[in-house]
Amino acid sequence: MQIASSRPAQPGTATPTPLPPWLMPVRRYGEYVLGAAAALSILATIWAAFVYAPTDALQGNVQRIEYFHVPMAWVAYLAFFVVFVASILYLWRKNARWDVLARASAEVGTVFTTLVLITGSLWGRTVWGTWWQWDARMTTTLILWFIYVGYLLLRSYTGLSEGGARAAAVLGIIGFIDVPINYLSVTWWRTLHPSYQVPLGSEAQAPASVVLALMLGLLAFTLLYAFLTVQVYRLNKIQRAAQVLRVRAEME
């Protein structure tokens, strides 16, 4: 049983300590390589989606949006899984770098979820004839979007405080665990309603070029996710270092 909470030392009250090593600005050339790889593979995906992959017999050209929609959906779920793992590590290890990673990944994931909803809607308008279907996957993604917009709101309200970081970590854990339950409930709810959902292409006999284009998209967007998350991570890190220095300057 815990009797007293472990209180962090107030910055500046004691002798000024150097910045934690992980906050020190470092130039990492790996990031440039990652960025270049992401840019090249995105270009390749655009080519594969619009030129290389054949036109879908049933849906026509609109099916090509799938080469962006599916990878972005994958990246969104990956990003929120990273938030989940980083939140656990933050509560467990109490190292602020996990908190910064969770925040960065949540920001990137929310952007991708927004794009997934928009591209899905565009596709649905053409194929289903409606912008929105209360289909299980779409509904779950929409709820996911609400959960992580709430997460980012919480983060923006609490600033860089440690209590806020812990609260956000708890939300990052609970929010992710809610996703499968959400999916299950929405699926069951949906089965009771008549649904005229068009089957999502017959994946079994999809030509190799379609599969290849999709795989390329998955790779490209995963690289893009990694690159963006590293950038946002770096930005948050710099903000944090600036805050530490500001507090220290005020103390002196």
Added chain:
Amino acid sequence: MTFRLFWNQMLAILWKDLRCELRTRQVWISMAMFALLVLIVFNFAFDLRVDNKAAVAPGALWIAFVFASTLGLGRTITAEQEKGLMDRLLLCPVDRKAIYFAKLLGNLVFIGVVEVIAVPIFAVLYDLPVFTGGIIPIVVLGTIGIAALGTIFSAIAANTQAREVLLPLLLFPLLVPVVIAAVKATQALVNPVSGDAPWIGLIAAFDVIFLSISAVTFQYVIEE
């Protein structure tokens, strides 16, 4: 940590909250009035008739419960915060889980009182046969689900200046499974359908998962 000590700590905090509420009656009267208002507003909003009543009314009941609960949940640790008592409570050798369960039970009592009032009135106003034994497990399990997440989210939102605004924003998306399952289970009670999904089981699973996670993580939310 013996179970008896845990139990005594929990009851002490719970009793303090209940006594405050009994003396001021700030929360539960507002919650009950709000729940009734939602039920009445829904009646106008959906122009309830005999043919659509069974489909729409359970939704109205659960929206009323969730909205009214949010009012009470938002005040979970307000008293501690306004008087600066949370620090003192944390300085006491109290298990953090005991604080969570005490706050949870307090919320359950407040919401429960409101529901005991609202369900009969709902049955009368909407003229539906919901006032039966079958409604009890649905309401109890659904309320535990709402309160389990509501208690910890209220503490999370209390970290910010905008807690009243933030709580529903954080809570409602996560409560979607409970709301869907509770509404569907209540509908099945009014209008039994064969081969329906095991909604009660879904709520029970939700309760178990989020009670345990919330109990474990609550300490990280309240400590400063």
